[in-house]
Amino acid sequence: MDDLELRTEADTILAQLVGDPAGSARLREDQWQAVAALVKERRRALVVQRTGWGKSAVYFVATALLRRRGAGPTVIVSPLLALMRNQVEAAERAGIRARTINSANPEEWTGVYGEVERGETDVLLVSPERLNSVDFREQVLPKLAATTGLLVVDEAHCISDWGHDFRPDYRRLRSMLADLAPGVPVLATTATANARVTADVAEQLGTGAGEALVLRGPLDRESLRLGVVRLPDAAHRLAWLAEHLDELPGSGIVYALTVAAAEEATAFLRQRGFAVSSYTGRTENADRLQAETDLQANRVKALVATSALGMGFDKPDLGFVVHLGSPSSPIAYYQQVGRAGRGVEHAEVLMLPGKEDEAIWRYFADTAFPPEAQVRQTLAALAEAGRPLSVPALEAAVELRRTRLETMLKVLDVDGAVKRVKGGWTSTGEPWVYDAERYARVRRQREAEQQAMRDYVGTSRCRMEFLRRQLDDEGAAPCGRCDNCAGAWIGAAVSAEALDGAVRELDRPGVEVEPRRMWPTGMAALGVELRGRIPAGEQCSTGRALGRLSDIGWGNRLRPLLAEGAPDGPVPDDVLRAAVAVLADWARSPGGWASDAPDATARPTGVVAVPSLTRPRLVDTLARGIAEVGRLPYLGALAYTGGEGAHSARRSNSAQRLRALSGAFAVPDELAGALAAHPGPVLLVDDYTDSGWTLAVAARLLRRAGGGAPVLPLVLAAAG
Structure with a gap:
């Protein structure tokens, strides 16, 4: 089949995927370039493109083409549970049978594994945490690696400890990549990777520029209008939100830095008569699903969310994103605001920074890799035990909080120093080197990102250009739309009545x-x-x-x-x-x-x-x-x-x-x-x-x- 026939077939699949009965949908040239690299040349590709570029279209179209040519199922590793649900529905429109394996559906795992083995599933979406499950890693992963027709690593910046959302579970992908059959294409995608993160991801996934296609596009979002509203305290911010929420287009997301802040804001807005839902790490799965459904159907004006919603929500007509407080990273901020304006010409993006933001950054900052003495103490405890130790048992030997201890063990696992087995963790006895210089550089990078957010709030220059430069976008230029380019379009005044209500709520x-x-x-x-x-x-x-x-x-x-x-x-x-x-x-x-x-x-x-x-x-x-x-x-x-x-x-x-x-x-x-x-x-x-x-x-x-x-x-x- 020549390129023209393959391109025509790909465009037909795209039309089905996006629900275009007229069949007028067409892959853009850069999307087609990625699809052709995967399907025709069976190459590895690293795609760094803005949110809304159409990365999912690339891997679903490539999946359909590869499956028609006898390839095995596509495995998509993604941390986005909400997006998984959206993508399963989209895949069905194109006749692609997609299933998921994640923390929200353990009762379905056995059935899904059977469907994959019988060839009844075209796409398996897997959360990265499954890669570190002993049963999954030992019983399922080898079979998947042997039969996979395309491996997709979604949100690939998570594999890099330079990134804003490092997840050590992603490191397990190294072993899966090594076990793939020769000629199996690999696609890594992200919207938020600067040059350092891109290089790190390429190295770790074996998708370096010398080995694979690297597609990096401009990161401007022409539909977004960025602004900052400076207000004196939390009560003024809540009052401002209550008075201006109805002025914002369509429905959207209000991000808060903490669960408590999200719940406070939700309670206050409901008191003021707004249809809003809270979406945090404490929200039950069933309630999350209902909140997502309500926002998709515009039954709520906004989800008041923490980073638990983060990257994982796909609503093309999302009209606004408001931040109650500043995130600690410009890359994380770009990721979150990128949920808005994907399918509409205009969306509002506003930040309401607070004096307490930096205190909250510090409160959640205890995530750096532990000092060498504590790592060695952990390795010694495992070696001396002579048997697997659970994380609770290790806590008796190591002075680290559980979440930090678990993260450290996952990194050591990928580095080969420890191994996760049934019953806990064991030492491999392999030599291990503490990379103090790298950890110090990562810490300095985090500090630089925090300074960048201070600069973003205070800058008098173009805000979109500022964010694009933080992501090393060489084509960054003034947008002409933000409050610094075109002037503020929304005021900071609040009424005494709204302010009194906010004060009462917070008091x-x-x-x-x-x-x-x-x-x-x-x-x-x-x-x-x-x-x-x-x-x-x-x-x-x-x-x-x-x-x-x-x-x-x-x-x-x-x-x-x-x-x-x-x-x-x-x-x-x-x-x-x-x-x-x-x-x-x-x-x-x-x-x-x-x-x-x-x-x-x-x-x-x-x-x-x-x-x-x-x-x-x-x-x-x-x-x-x-x-x-x-x-x-x-x-x-x-x-x-x-x-x-x-x-x-x-x-x-x-x-x-x-x-x-x-x-x-x-x-x-x-x-x-x-x-x-x-x-x-x-x-x-x-x-x-x-x-x-x-x-x-x-x-x-x-x-x-x-x-x-x-x-x-x-x-x-x-x-x-």
Whole structure:
């Protein structure tokens, strides 16, 4: 078949894919170049093109052509669960049978594997996390590699630790690439890779310029109009959004930096009569699917989302993207705003930066590769064990939070130093070199990206040109559309009524603090004889906090008060009043001591403080103030008997945190006497809870000393 016949066949498939019954749809020359490289020449290709360029059209058209010529199924590795659902529907229009394997459909995996083996599936979309599943890697991946007709690596920037969204699971692709049959084409795609990331991805996937076609296009988005609206605080930003949301075209996405901020904004906008839905890492899969469906059908004005929505949503007519707060990377920002304006001539993109943005960046910044000593400690623990160790068991040996420990293990797995097996992780005994220079360069790159976002907010030059230059787009030039090129088109004023409503929403204190119910695994190895479920008579009750440090209401007010190095002092009057208000609401809540519920907790009979090494006056005056206002006796404070370890372990994992806290507190005789004199529930007061282990340990001591009476924790701030 000559090029003309192949091109005609490809255009026919495209028309079916996009739902064009007239058959007028045509691949652009650059898209056709990629398709021809994959189908005719069976080459590897790296495509770096803007969002909306049509990367999915390339791999679906190539899939159909290859399958008609006897090739095996296409395997698409993609982190975009929402986009997977969109693509399955699009593929069906072109007669392409597509199935998915991801965390949202485990009940379907066995059936899908059978369909692939029987040749009944044309496309298998796989989330990168499946690549590191032992069963998938050992039983499914070898068969896939042997039969794959086309391998597609979507959002390929995730493979690079230089990228804004590095995912170590992607590194497992190296082994799949090595196992592919000769002549199997490979397509890597991304919209957000600068020159450094592009080179890194090309090297790791074997798609370097000397080996493959590299298609890199201009990254301008002519439909987008970019702007920044500077507002004094979070209340003004919420009020502004409530007053201007209806002015924005169509439906869209409002991005927030934290789950708490997304939930706060959603609640406020709903109060103001807007049809909006929250979409975060805490949203259940069924609710996510409903939210996506509602936005696709324009039944909601906006999804108020965190980066959980991120890259993974395909709605060509999305009319706007608004950011409540600035992301920490210009590349991540370009990725998110690129969801808008793909199928419409005009879309609005606005950023509402906040003073708290950088504090939130720091809060989520603890993702760098660990220091060499901690890596070596992990390798030594695995080598000495002589058997597989689970992540919870490793936590007893390594002072790393679980998510950071898991990320490190995945990198070590790909580097060949450890191996994931059934039952956990083992050491391979292979030599491994700590690349300190590379990790330091990545850290400096992250710092440079944060500075770039500060510069983006403050620049007087073209905003689209600024973003394109951050992605090393050689053709970057002024867009003529953004607020700096053409002038601001939307004001910063808000009405007093909207502002008052936003202030009331953000001033409302009170979030639940869930207690710990299970002791961490492996405590016996640390000399702490605690295991299994915490006995009901020793558990802490569900407590309350004024707010989370990550929210835009009380979080903004509590972060300076609780920041590392902040001066200690008496609790501020407004904070004490808010704590008392939380206590009053708690009392009236279902199950609270002032409620009519038959199982309501009895009213607290006294107040006990947790001793603080860093903020003793703050905690003491908070506890005494609550006692005075609530007309409760102040029973005293636990005695601190530990060293600095209990404080320094705060940022570690659960096992290490509990080890440091075990034996760190005691019930002094005076407090024991006060508990005996005032039997009943105790209100336990502290400034901050992160892991929840301080409250769990303190509650266990108090319940043992107080005849098993409930312990009700009240803290100023909770993490998360």
